[in-house]
Amino acid sequence: MDVTPTPLALLLLGREADPASERGVDCPGELPAPSDPDLVARARAAKEKLGEKVFILGHHYQRDEVIEFADVTGDSFKLAREAAARPDAEHIVFCGVHFMAESADILTSDAQQVILPDLAAGCSMADMATAEQVAECWDALSDAGVDEATVPVSYMNSSADIKAFTGRHGGTICTSSNARRALEWAFAQVPEGGEVPSKVLFLPDQHLGRNTAVRDLGMSLEDCVVYNPHKPNGGLTPEELRNARMILWRGHCSVHGRFSLDSVEDVRARIPDVNVLVHPECKHEVVAAADLVGSTEYIIKALDAAPAGSKWAIGTELNLVRRLANRYAEQDKEIVFLDRTVCFCSTMNRIDLPHLVWALESLVEGRTVNRISVDEQTEHYAKLALERMLALP
Ligand code: 13P
Ligand code: SF4
Numbered sequence: 001m002d003v004t005p006t007p008l009a010l011l012l013l014g015r016e017a018d019p020a021s022e023r024g025v026d027c028p029g030e031l032p033a034p035s036d037p038d039l040v041a042r043a044r045a046a047k048e049k050l051g052e053k054v055f056i057l058g059h060h061y062q063r064d065e066v067i068e069f070a071d072v073t074g075d076s077f078k079l080a081r082e083a084a085a086r087p088d089a090e091h092i093v094f095c096g097v098h099f100m101a102e103s104a105d106i107l108t109s110d111a112q113q114v115i116l117p118d119l120a121a122g123c124s125m126a127d128m129a130t131a132e133q134v135a136e137c138w139d140a141l142s143d144a145g146v147d148e149a150t151v152p153v154s155y156m157n158s159s160a161d162i163k164a165f166t167g168r169h170g171g172t173i174c175t176s177s178n179a180r181r182a183l184e185w186a187f188a189q190v191p192e193g194g195e196v197p198s199k200v201l202f203l204p205d206q207h208l209g210r211n212t213a214v215r216d217l218g219m220s221l222e223d224c225v226v227y228n229p230h231k232p233n234g235g236l237t238p239e240e241l242r243n244a245r246m247i248l249w250r251g252h253c254s255v256h257g258r259f260s261l262d263s264v265e266d267v268r269a270r271i272p273d274v275n276v277l278v279h280p281e282c283k284h285e286v287v288a289a290a291d292l293v294g295s296t297e298y299i300i301k302a303l304d305a306a307p308a309g310s311k312w313a314i315g316t317e318l319n320l321v322r323r324l325a326n327r328y329a330e331q332d333k334e335i336v337f338l339d340r341t342v343c344f345c346s347t348m349n350r351i352d353l354p355h356l357v358w359a360l361e362s363l364v365e366g367r368t369v370n371r372i373s374v375d376e377q378t379e380h381y382a383k384l385a386l387e388r389m390l391a392l393p
Pocket of ligand 1: 074076157176177253296
């Protein structure tokens with residue numbers, strides 16, 4: 001019997017149907033039941049048997065039950081570096097989402113295997129920019145006569161194809177920790193004094209691109225235009241493309257994009273003296289109303305350094321906020337989730353203990369399941385773009 005949930009069923013379950021779940025994802029028959037009381041012991045035993053052969057990376061947005069088994073936790077930038085720094089690990093089990101596992105595969109040797117415990121762990125933002133759409137966009141830039149003055153900067157949250165496009169066209173990858181440096185680098189690449197002013201095509205998160213351009217580089221909102229891949233020429237005239245400095249792809253995070261100005265105003269009214277700290281994937285109006293803005297690593301460091309008695313409302317993924325709230329409760333730091341209705345990232349949450357146990361026990365039995373492998377040509381150009389990022393000052 002086919003038990004793959006239909007898009008309607010997913011909707012009713014509160015989970016989003018996304019192209020990742022249509023990537024040919026098997027529902028493994030041998031997956032342990034989530035109610036199995038021995039799961040923790042089984043995960044421990046399998047990890048111990050595999051020893052140094054396995055290295056488990058855990059993104060900050062993963063469930064507690066999974067984070068418990070991570071050898072290292074981090075944001076996407078830190079995890080990319082950690083993967084690249086482990087040449088001796090035969091198996092890298094990536095507890096995160098598909099684009100992160102692809103990046104790890106690109107940055108590790110062919111002898112190493114990168115495993116994503118559930119192939120349905122995609123990212124709706126990464127799926128908002130396909131290779132065909134981006135090629136069409138580049139044609140529109142070329143027709144407007146601005147392609148040669150444009151440097152692509154792609155957020156880590158993009159497919160390997162988009163990273164390869166970026167590498168082929170002289171661009172770099174960025175994460176939320178280094179977006180400012182990536183943009184400064186990109187604007188320095190185009191020779192001054194050309195016929196058209198230098199510009200950046202920022203993919204696929206319009207909010208990170210806009211927030212970084214305006215907050216960190218001092219641009220105005222008028223310097224930014226939004227390219228809509230569902231409209232001819234992105235819905236922009238050649239003149240608009242020529243006048244823009246930042247061409248923002250019309251993509252967004254379905255979690256961070258839900259925080260609203262109302263949620264900031266509401267929490268300020270409920271909790272006097274609260275500090276509002278949000279991730280730069282949030283909308284510009286939310287970021288503008290916040291006290292502090294930063295990547296997941298930045299958020300963790302800010303809370304670590306916060307004085308006892310301080311109060312915080314955090315606008316990022318709920319697994320991380322809950323963990324931080326519990327961790328710092330003893331130090332009398334009050335940490336709340338910025339919005340009362342925003343949910344977990346449904347695709348991050350697909351990696352659960354049953355999938356992790358299944359992936360690890362399969363390795364113990366000599367079987368590699370859910371290997372993520374990027375083809376050679378894509379890898380070559382995507383690596384160029386990733387290495388440019390790792391070399392950013
Ligand atoms: P960082 O890990 O770069 O903070 O990105 C957040 C995110 O949404 C990852 O999917
Ligand atoms: Fe993608 Fe947003 Fe989930 Fe990150 S939090 S994996 S950007 S949908």
